[in-house]
Every structure is written in structure tokens, then in C-alpha cells.
Amino acid sequence: MSGATSRATGGTTATAVKPDRAARPATMAQALQRAMRDAMAEDPAVHVLGEDVGTLGGVFRVTDGLAKEFGEDRCTDTPLAEAGILGTAVGMAMYGLRPVVEMQFDAFAYPAFEQLISHVSRMRNRTRGAMPLPLVVRVPYGGGIGGVEHHSDSSEAYYMATPGLHVVTPATVEDAYGLLRAAIASDDPVVFLEPKRLYWSKSDWSPEAPAAVEPIGRAVVRRTGRSATLITYGPSVPVCLEAAEAARAEGWELEVVDLRSLVPFDDETVCASVRRTGRAVVVHESTGFGGPGGEIAARITEQCFHHLEAPVLRVAGFDIPYPPPMLERHHLPGVDRVLDAVARLQWEAEN
Amino acid sequence: MSGATSRATGGTTATAVKPDRAARPATMAQALQRAMRDAMAEDPAVHVLGEDVGTLGGVFRVTDGLAKEFGEDRCTDTPLAEAGILGTAVGMAMYGLRPVVEMQFDAFAYPAFEQLISHVSRMRNRTRGAMPLPLVVRVPYGGGIGGVEHHSDSSEAYYMATPGLHVVTPATVEDAYGLLRAAIASDDPVVFLEPKRLYWSKSDWSPEAPAAVEPIGRAVVRRTGRSATLITYGPSVPVCLEAAEAARAEGWELEVVDLRSLVPFDDETVCASVRRTGRAVVVHESTGFGGPGGEIAARITEQCFHHLEAPVLRVAGFDIPYPPPMLERHHLPGVDRVLDAVARLQWEAEN
Amino acid sequence: MTVQELPGAASYRPTPPPAWKPRTDPAPLLPDPEPYRVLGTGAVDGFAPELLRRLHAELVRGRRYNAQATALTKQGRLAVYPSSTGQEACQVAAALVLEERDWLFPSYRDTLAAVVRGLDPAAALTLLRGDWHTGYDPREHRIAPLCTPLATQLPHAVGLAHAARLKGDDVVALALVGDGGTSEGDFHEALNFAAVWQAPVVFLVQNNGFAISVPLAKQTAAPSLAHKAVGYGMPGRLVDGNDAPAVHQVLGEAMARARRGGGPTLVEAVTYRIDAHTNADDATRYRGDTEVAAWRDHDPVRILERELTGRGLLDEAGIRAAAEEAEAMAARLRERMNADAVLVPDDLFTQVYAEPTPQLRAQAEQLRAELAAEVEGDTR
């Protein structure tokens, strides 16, 4: 994806900051903030807009300080209208800006679907490349934060079903920075899904020595193992890593693939792993029926059929509207459910 | 689905019509019109609303004559605003009416997504059953009619990914009537997808002796065969039937399953067929990636793994925005592509 | 066409466009230049003392309700509470103008209006405590579920009111929305449908100055939010949203108008959100103390109390009685909320559809098995 990296290289930060390359604990929210900050400093075309992103710094504080550093014209509190936010961002991108739009919560992105489907995803194609739309739609998504109705949706299936969009989601602090930089640098529209319950997850990370900008479209093996592959992304990555750790007690060495990018999909990395292990479980929070897991399982099966010792299984949210906080733990795929699925991967056949 | 049929039985038509049970050629559009007409005559709670549905009878004439027969309060030309149409329909249903909403084209349903996802699909669940929403959203969908941009989308993946909705699509004149009656009679919201290019398809059918109202959620085997199963719905059913006919020349007896209902999904009928044949191809117009076929293939594989001689393959639209009329024939899955897929079902293994 | 063909070309005056005439006279649709007020004016004389005292008692109770609910968030008994402290006049008046058969369409901030309408104070908090989304039967109380996606409840109100009128029922719907919510497309579509259909619905915008952190100046450039009415062909009214009798009167007139077939009205009540957006919000990030202090001076409870005591319509005993009633309500609420909610996991599956699909039945079965295994594991 050369387009994806074209603008992220080169250029120096506009504001001098004391270089300090020592890694220290940072949250995903901080890394995301830093990615926008650095992109804005490097490229005056980058603009952030959305509800409460300015003075307040966003309800999750992900845009904290941007309005102060770059002014309200670069980080703008908009009127409260999601279609209007995305629609005006389209116009800004048509004029050559690189808007980064924040949707306040997953479910509040729905009013902007028409703009997203009918324009954002199609403008390049419609104009035969004359009018690409380099814009990013940041969507905090997923549950597990005790949010009341409409605050915990996993809406990635809608985005995946819309050709013309890239769909990206980080699971680590480092990826949060690298992938958001890549998304902002991309000449294509990117839906950037931020796992809400990982916003405050921490790891040692240096904002001064961030990892190289990730090209969009590459999955990564987070843990190697030979028994079976867990394929997952975003909020379910820590769940799968924990499950893999627990599985050792049962004698299973589980490989964990973090997709990072749902579109484009990294068939190569995923299939290489499954061909090695011969068994796979797809894990996500989104509902099972019609969710991303169907696509993932189907394409693995198409490409690795003769390597499969068992059908690719799915561990997903139930096929229900996201439940209220008091019941969400029953809905969310946890370590036990992942291990149950692994146990159902027809091991008898082997023994 | 007892709820689905509760209101469709009983009651007599308000206007006396000469009984004429002789079947004669009718189009799908006529059968749909008749379904609404009969439902409105039987139940004063049934209201039709949408853009141009009244005086004009709809741009496809599917609501032709309803305003004249039942008055503009029963069949209403609304202002031009899809979220408003669906949102007011929600309010009407809250008061006990049974609104049938027409979206003029697939792509023009997108402005109504927020109402659909956040309210239509969830009102029953949110109110613990106190406030069901018996409403139907009719959406003409799919391509092959030479329509310019935004007039040929296959948007079923979005609806399938939204728990709380039924998603139904007829492929025959008879089913058009039966399924629409069942949808209107259902106490749950139903997204009723009408294959545009079958609107003018004809078959012998008597409006006076329509088939019994179909319960929603049952697939049907349209053609039996032992070599492999084609699983399809809506506009691709005739394509698959044609492919099955052509396949005989190659020595394949193909079974064709018409899903009719995407939600609920009829695992029983589909899996029974695939277990018999051991091979399956899912065929639809919607894009492949993130489209309905992933879910369908994944669930078949989960349930029939040891019966499968080959991976379940998918024949779908390309992963692109719907192309312009001059190129659409390259995009639409046709007989040749279906046969190509059948040929790739690893027959060597058997011989 | 040539010059010769044109008769009397030199003296020709074009015909006006045949179809054009104003559909309605715009003048009566425009709001007054100032928010309408009752307190401190002679208009108070027109109010029945019982109504004024009722308004006062409900304001006191409402203030207490807000305080108690906010306290419950600190004790972890509520997941979140968007307080209507400072907006009680709107909440109370909105509930009291309704006939029993009328419908209320509240947003997440309007729990209090639902309580004043008669909903059990604890049931009204079901959603906000993290329990199932609607803790009451909307049809029984004629209160739609507290709505979170902004402005999406407005078309529901229009549709319901329209349906009632079609059925010949004497029902008016009152829909509540915030200043921020007026920017959403659904606000526009709902008001337009209401006006075209002449639906018996009243829209009350509680302009409390903020949409979370965003002040009104970044939300609209209109002279007032009430001015939006004219673009739909309905009357716009502007009222002091802290003046309970004024809100009651203006809403009452709008309800009466709707009831007699006069169509919808847009009412803007100018008020102020004294508390932060919710308990999770930090209002000091976006507004100063002086502004809040100025509004505290114009507190709805205080200005009504002053007026009534000044007029001798309320004495110390009356004030004490109102406070005691409010205290009792708060105590009952605390007690109810201190009991843990009992939720049945199986309920995840029962109301998604009229009848669970085969897939949902299987998933319910799976969850039951998991939970049984857990219990077994625990007992072992």
C-alpha cells in the first residue's frame, strides 16, 4: 500500500519537543492522541473535527490538547450532527484537506451511514481516481465498559460490507499510534475502530521513538503456537492471549493472530498460520450471525480446506442487541468460551 | 413463528371481489401489490407510506391503486426524507398500527439506518416485549436493470448484521405474495427485500387463490439434485436454476435451495441438502467480502464439516461499488460463473 | 420564435409564476423577541393558586430527585445520571400539562418529567442503573422509552400523534429534545412531517446552553431555536425555561392548539444545566463559575418560591411540607435502589423476536450450560 505511507514519512514535527526515547507507561488513548498531534504538526492539511473534540478534548480525552496546540480551526467542535460532520469532512477532503473525524460512540455513527456508504467509500471510484478522499473516521467501539444502551456496539460488519473503505483496529498501544498515523497518511478513507475498553490499557512506549508507521493491511502473529490458531482483533486480542496462556495447562500451544486490518484482509498471514496449525477459532465481540467471523471463517476454509482438521469455529457475541451493563459479561466472549471452542476442534481425530 | 402468522388468517376482504381462482400470468410487482391490498382490506391497522407511493403508485408501481382504494390516509405520499418515514412509522407502530414503508431504492434506505438499527430492531427487546414494532420496510434491491449509480445496491449484509430484524426476500411470484403477507402479519419488524429485476418476471398465479401465507424462516428446495447444492436467494434464484439446467450437460445434478429468509436462517433445510450432496456453492449478487455468503458458508461448514467433499465456495459480486450499467454484466454472477465454481468443487477426489 | 410572433412585445410584463403564493402567513409563526415570563409580572394573577403550589411542590421534589440520583452514582448504584438540576421547571411543566391519554417522549435527561407524570421514581432509573433498557411499560404510562440517540424520538412522537389522529383519538404527544439535538437531521425531518401532516404534537426544546461541552454559539447561528419553527410553517414560542408557570402556560397553549387540530408548535425554553453533563463529565473544562452563578440566581425553585411567598400563596409550613415530601421520596428511592437488581441471563434471548429463532434458542441453551457448569465448578 504505497498510498498508505506516502505522506507519513519525511517532514519534521513543527514544534520542537525534547527528544526522550525512553519508553514509559502510556495508554492507548495517549498514543492515539499523540498520533493525531504528530500528524497535525507535520501536515497542516490534517484537521480534526467532531462533537466535543475541541475544548473538552473528546469524551474519552483522545483529542485532548489538540485545539489548544493547533487552534480551533484545526481541531473543531462541530454542531451535533454526524451526517453533517462526515459530509462536511467529505467537502474538506475534496478541497485537499485530510480530515480526521471523531464519532463519539459506535452507535452514533449510524446517522452518518449514508454519507459513508454513498460518498466516502465511492468518491474515488466514481471520479476514476480524480477525487480521492483521504479521510479518517475514528469510531470508539465495543463493550465491556458498563455503558448504557447505544454505547457498546460492535459495528465492524457494516464497514466491512462497504467496498472502498479500509477498516482498521489496533489492539496495542504501539499499533494505536502506528496504525492511526498510517490511516491519516492513507489516500483512501479509513474507518479506524478504537476498542473502547482498551483506551486505558497501558504498555511501555515512547512517544519520541514510536515504531515505524505500519502499512495498513498486515496482520501480526502475537503469540506462536502449533496446536491451533486464534484469529482475532481489537478488544478480543487480550482475551485470546489470556486464553492461550491458560491453554498451556491443557497441553495446547495456541497461536494468536491479531488482524489489525479487517480491510484489506491479510489472507497470507492468516492462512499461513492455519496451514501450520490445521485448526482455527475466530474470536470477536460483534454478533456471530452476519458478523466478521463468517467472512473470516469462510475465506480460511476456501483457502486451507485440505489443511483443516476441524471446521473453523467462531466465538462471538450472541445474535442479540448489545445487552445492558448488568448482563454484558454473559454476552462478551471470554477466556472460557474461547477454550471451550478450542476443545471442540475435534482433537480425538488426531489421537 | 406463531407471531408471523397470527394476523394473516381469518377476516374477510372488505371489498367484494369476484372470485376467480384460475391462474393466469402475473408479475411479481402485481403479486406484491395484491399482498398489500389484501392486508389493507383485512386489517385497518395496515398503512402504507413512502415517497411517491400514493398518487403515482410508486416508481415501480408496486403500490398502484392503493391510495385510490383506501384513501391517502392509508397509503400516504410522505415528504422526501427516509429517516423521517421510518421514524414516523415507528411512532405509528407504537400506537398499534402496522406500517408498511417503501424505500424507493436500496441506496436510498441508508439515511434511515439509524432509525432501523437503533430503534426498529431494538424496541421490542428494550421494552421487554411491551412494545413490539410490527412494521415492514420494503426495499427494492439489486442490479441488472441498467440503473445509474445508487440504484442497484445489494444491501442485505447490513440488515443481516442487525439482530432484531427479520430479513426476507422472494424469488417467485407466489412467494412475493405469501412472504409479504407473512411480513405484514408478523409482530416483528421485517426488512422485505424485493429483487428489482424480478419485478416484471411472470408466472401463472391466481390472486384469488393465493398460496397459504408462508411462515417466515423456511427455505425451499427449488430443484433437487445429488451432485452439489446451490444456495441462493432473490435475484440469483433464476440464475441458479438456469445453471442447474445447463449443468446436466456436464453430468451434474444440482440441487437449488432458495433461502427466502436470510433471518431467521433455515439451517435445517440448507444443511440437510448439503449433507446429501456433500458439496455447496453459495450464490448472490452482493459483494463477496463481508457479504451474506461468508456467514452462510461458515455456518454450513460448522454444521456439515464431515460431509463436505470440498470447501463451500462462493459466487458473488466483486468487492467493488456497484458498477455503471455498461459494465454491470461483468459484475453480476451469471450461469458461467456458477458453473465454474461447481467445476472447482474437487470432483477429482471422487473419481 | 421570432419578434413578429410576439404580440405587444414592448409593453409586455411577464406573468408571475402561477403556482406561487405563501402557504401560511409567516408573521404569526415568529416567536416573541424575548422569552415569555410570568413570574414577576401581572400574569401570575391569572394562575390558580393550587396550580402554582403544585408546581412548587414538584419543583422541590424534582430538585431532590436530581440530588438523590446523583448521589446514587457516587455509591455505584447508578451507572450514570444526566441531571436536570436547574431545568426542573421544564421537566415539571412538561409532565403537568399532559392529560392522562397524552404521550410523553423523553430523552435521557428527562427522567424527572417521567417521574412527575407518575412513573415510579426507581423504575424510571432502570436504564441508568445498568439494568434492562426500559423499566416500565411505555403503553401503560404513555411514556416512550427514555431516548439516547439524539432527536430520534421526535419522528416517533410525530408518527404516534398522527396515528392517534387517524384513529380519531384525542391524544397529543409532547416530545422533549435538547439544544444540541436540534442540529440533527431527525429534528428537521420530524418537524417537517409534523407540519405537513398537521399532527397533534408539541416539541419542547430545553435549551440549557450546552451540548456536553459545546455551547449554543457553536451549535446554531439562528436568532433563537424557536425561530426554526417558521421554516416548517408552525408557530415558534420562546419561554423562560426557569419560570415554571410560564412554561406551563406556553406548553398548555400549544397542547390546546394541537388538540383542536391546529397542528404542531415548537417551544424553546431557555434554561441552564447547573450540573455537569453527567456525573462522568467535568464541566470546569469548558465553562466558568460566574456563568453558573448567574444562573443560580435565576433558579427555578427559588424564583417560584419567592414569588409565592411574596404573594402570600405559600407559607413556611407549605415550604416545609414540600421539603418533607421530597425527603420521603428520596428515602424511598434510596431504599429501592439499594436492593440489587435481579437479572435473568436467559432474558438476553427472549425478547429479540416475538419468538426466539432456532439459533437464539441454541445460544440460550449454551449459556445455560455454561452457567450450570460454573455453579458446578463453584460447588465442587
Add this chain to the structure above:
Amino acid sequence: MTVQELPGAASYRPTPPPAWKPRTDPAPLLPDPEPYRVLGTGAVDGFAPELLRRLHAELVRGRRYNAQATALTKQGRLAVYPSSTGQEACQVAAALVLEERDWLFPSYRDTLAAVVRGLDPAAALTLLRGDWHTGYDPREHRIAPLCTPLATQLPHAVGLAHAARLKGDDVVALALVGDGGTSEGDFHEALNFAAVWQAPVVFLVQNNGFAISVPLAKQTAAPSLAHKAVGYGMPGRLVDGNDAPAVHQVLGEAMARARRGGGPTLVEAVTYRIDAHTNADDATRYRGDTEVAAWRDHDPVRILERELTGRGLLDEAGIRAAAEEAEAMAARLRERMNADAVLVPDDLFTQVYAEPTPQLRAQAEQLRAELAAEVEGDTR
């Protein structure tokens, strides 16, 4: 709080809500009661004869363009054509008020405006002939793609105008929408953003009386569509949409206002769709001949021609010259459109993303193989 605490309770008058003041004076935002007209009034004297003759020539060319495009649908050369016959004054004026650096945001009915702005008449029909969706480079011509989903182009225009202003460029955007389109939420959100941002954008509503079959009376109850402006805090203007100099003047004033930082304007041009919605529509199902006939009397070409000939600003030779130029344009268009478009199937995949994904590359390969096999099959 008790009575004792309240100083001077009896004489108390509540403070007015501290924050309230009208943001703008509503009076200047209101449109005139009648559509503004130039033809048949003294205002014609203020126009340069060259401009009037240019308007006339473009109207004649525009009328011919509409007729030719409609004819092409009958010959199967166009998939569909939404004609602007009867609306040419709006189309022509909208194009002519623009500076080269300005942007036009047309809808599907505004091909003619794009042509008058300078787009090749055949390229403008690319979408409508069933070819790729935009047949021109929007940036080169500063004409956004002809937009089909109603009102969705309006926020684009606002965003682009806003971006230009942020960059310090002297660019104004003119966005076109129909009467039906004003009911969509995107209309509302776009106008609100424009007013809050004071973006240099002008909205032109061509009120042609219908949204397909739905007459204005079922679309709005507003006094006029121009009255919607006041709810956003921008001026609304009402103009006779068949009076080309009037439309030119009103739009010109709005453009100038936007250019000097005065913010957006909403202009409603009252006009009429003489043809059916598109060639596929049957207008007799929803409207009568008398209405159409009345509007034919107020035809934009005819009333301008009458005025100019009456004033001696246009003679038979001038009329003939305009007709001939129009005929030549139509002939060139026919010729261009009679040539088959050459579309490359591979292009299905090339512009979905900046670089095709691996999956799209594989699909392109598959299609190439299929087509090669077909050719092989054909040759065999």
C-alpha cells in the same frame, strides 16, 4: 430556604435568564413576500445588455440541450435523462454567476448548469448514458460530481467552502438542490454547519413544484422554502426562477456576500418542471395540463426574449444566431453520443482504492481469464 431568608420578597422580580439574547436580528433574514422579479420592471435598466443577451443565448442553448438529451434517451443513447426544461433560467444563472475559481455542486438534474459552466456537453452526460459515474475531473472544472442521493451534496459544498476559507482562498461554493431535497436531514445539517461556520456557500433551491409525483403542498407547510433560512440565521431570498436576470442578480448578491465574509444565503427560485421527472416518468398520473400550460406561459426563454425584443436589445438576427448556435451544439452532441463508449472491464478494480487490494487483484485476474476464455470460445 424559608421566607425569612428572602429579602424584599413581595417586590421581587426574577432576573431574566442571563444568557439569553437573540444571536442575530431575524428581520433581515426573512425573504420578501413575493418572488423578486426583473423582467417587466424597471430593474432591467440596471443590467448590461451584453449580460442579458448572453443569458438569452444560453437559455436557447439550454432548451435545445434538454430537448436533444431527451431525444437521446428515446434512441437508447442515454440510460435516463432528468430534464431541466422550464428551469433553464436557474441553470444558466447558477453557472454564470460563478468565478472560475468557484465551485458548483449540482444534482442529477443540473447537467445543464455544468455545461453552461463550460463542461463538455457530452462529458456531462457520462453518468446518464450508463458509463462511469463522473465523466470529468471535478477539480479541473470545479464541478462536483452530479449528485443523486438527495441533499447529500450540500454538506460537501459547506465543507469545501469552509476548507477554502481556512486556506485563505477566495472561493465560493454554489450548491443546487430541489424542493423535495429540502426535506432531507442533510439539508438541515448542511445549512446549520454553513451558518455556524459562516462558510462562503450559497444554496439554491430550485422549487419546481414537484418531487417526482409529490407536489410542494405534501412536502412542506412553510410559507416558502426561503423561510427556512431564518432558522439557521442566514438570509433567505425568494426569486422568480424563470426570470433569468432576476436569478442572476439574487445569486450574484448572495455570492458577493459570501465572498466578503458575510456567510451563507438560502435562495429559493420558484420555477416549474415542464417535462416529466425523467423520460421514464409519466407525469399525467399526477398533474393536469392546465397547470403545465399556465407555466408554459411564463416560460423563461420566452419571457426574456419578449423583454429583450421589446426593448430593442435583441433582433431577429440575434435570435437566429442563438438558435443556430444551439443547433450546432446539438448536432455535435448527437455525433459524440452516437459513438459507442469504450469501457474497459479491468477498470472495475483499479479505482476502488489507491492501490488494489490483493483480493481485488485476484478478482481482476479472474475476470480477465473469463473474458479471454470467452474470446477463445468465440474464435473457436
